[in-house]
Amino acid sequence: MKFPARSALALLVVLLALPVLALLCDTARLLVPPSPRIARLRDGSRILAIPLPPSRPERARGVQPALLGDGSIRVLEGMPSSLSVDTEAWLVRRDDGPLLMGRLSGVVTEDGDTLRGPSARQALEEMPSRLGGDRNRLARRIPTDGGKMRPGQAARSLALFDAEDRRVVGLFSDLDGTVRPARLSSIRDAERAPSGLLDGIRQTVPHLGRLLLEAPDAWDGGGLEPVVAGTLALVLLSGLVGGLPALLAALQLADRTDPGLRTRWVRSSSEWFAAVPGVVWGVIGAGVLVGGMGVHLDSIFASGVRWGTGGMLWGAITLGALSAPVTLARAMSAIDRVPRSWREIARSCGATRWQVLRRVILPASARGLVGAWFSGLARAAGETAPLFLVGAARAIGRSGVGSAPAPSLSGGFLHLGVLACDPPWPPSDGELGRPLAFLSLSLLALLCVGLEYAAVRLLLRREPEITR
């Protein structure tokens, strides 16, 4: 009797948990770096391409969008008759241009020699870091007078280096014979299609690292480092501006030995306020903080800092306000678990309020209070809609590397949820941004679940007996 019930239960739980499982599986699938493939077209010609999923009209027309060797996305007339992975082709990401695909035909060195075969491959793998290091060292010396080299001399050396550096190129050839040069010092990373499972795993790990540790990039999507940092900073800041006052309010009410009308009223109203949708808090934040205080601050202080266009501080206060009722209610619940008689005995023994709080209430409810704080953080982390109204950046620049907004309290900020719901990449580059959108939502889901898990563990754990 028990077996079918448990099986049915497991099936239903899997069904309910399917969104998370599907999201994580698809994210893992998209994290495998794309491999250049040999597309054999119907006219018999062969090119290197990464096929992209066709839209409904494109499928109806029988055409195939694909990322080609020069980094452009084009619609190929006629579906390729076969697609096989080219293990000799390289996928090259550069700082000064779009993605590049091709077989490595050679590397031209500073001396004008052309390396071929294994030595070309070795040069491709080793030179970018060395050349980039040389260039950075020269560039660092230009604005300083303290170095051995004078600024003017350093600038001339850098110009000379750049002139020579332009000659150091990797030559990548497509299957139709087209050769495309790529300046070696501008190559951020170059990878070949994995030849097996182990090779695939070996390539996926640095790819994941790149997605997590690099800035968003207009050329190839880049990574999520400032987005993750912005989200964590926003959530922590909301915990400080909203969670801490809520904990103080709960402790202030706990200070009273008899729960009066005020305590009961605060308990009821905290649940009502916790029910207010996040988007309404966004409206209040946009009206009171951005449109009210922000504009007022801009009119008073004529500095370069703009508060009237939204920013991380207003976002944190909004998230703090919407999570405060949750923290307050759960903190009051945690404090209620401390027997009231303990407080009464302590007060009757002559302990002051602060002593009762420090020696009785805090030790007995510390885990619950931290759990309540985590619970508020989880609520704040899961809200996306209010951030659209208080200044979340909805686009990264399209003009090159490092165009993500700089982290500051007053400027636009990047958020994982906003990036997933409103990807900044235009539809033509959607395939490049797709792994990032999936990854950002997976990270957001893991953050919310992780914070709530910590809260549940802390709230459900029994408090230790007081020994002193």
Next chain:
Amino acid sequence: MAERRIRSVPFSVRTADFVASAVLRSGGWVAPLVLASSAAWLVAQALGNGKPGGWNRVLGWVAGSAALGTSGVLLAAGPAIAVALLSRHIRASSIIRSTAALPLVVPAFVLLHLAAPWIAQTTGLPVRNPAWAVLALAWGMGMPLWLSFSDALDRKTFQSWTEGALALGAHPAQILTNLSLPAARPGLLAALLRAVARASGETMAVLLVSGGFSPTGGSPTAGVALVRDLPEAIPHGDLWCDLMRGALLLSLWAMALHAIAQRLDPRWIDTEAE
């Protein structure tokens, strides 16, 4: 007597007591004051200027939110109650409990990117469709509903009752219909109302899968109207006032549902009182 005791307390302790009380009192007032002043600001904005005729549009938005939220929750309630009844004797682990905090935008995103294209290809329906919003809300609310239903059944059905009924020869189905469900009914109803309140206020999931438009052309819900139209609205203009009214009504709807749920079954219970 009490005065003498306090005087005997060292000065440093008295100072610490004074400072801590002051910090607690001032800090403790911040949260309630911010919440109360936010509510007052919203009421003032909503009941300020603006055309009286705008209420029709506002009521349409809020009715859309309520209808969408209720449909999604009712769709999820069936599987959730089935799982809750099957898992009456199994305590959900902390990791499963923590999935209740998963943003509803996750199922909406999965539906939009993985399921909707396939459904659209086979059925010919548009990829962004308000009908998916109901499905996404149902999918997302399934797990929280199951956990709430389980808690209600667990808390309200005492083991001794079940054992007594079994000793008297009752069938498990009779225990379910005559004992467990009637005892847990307020808790189940409260969980349902809280879920409807949460689903009614959901914005990003609806915006993502519906594209922000209802079949009639307007915004499908109040939340979507707020996110889509507020940045373009002129402060204190007609649209602005209507949006504020929408925000106020949506809040009142969610708060009313929670107030009823609280009357039926308090969520954060004083365990000592129990």
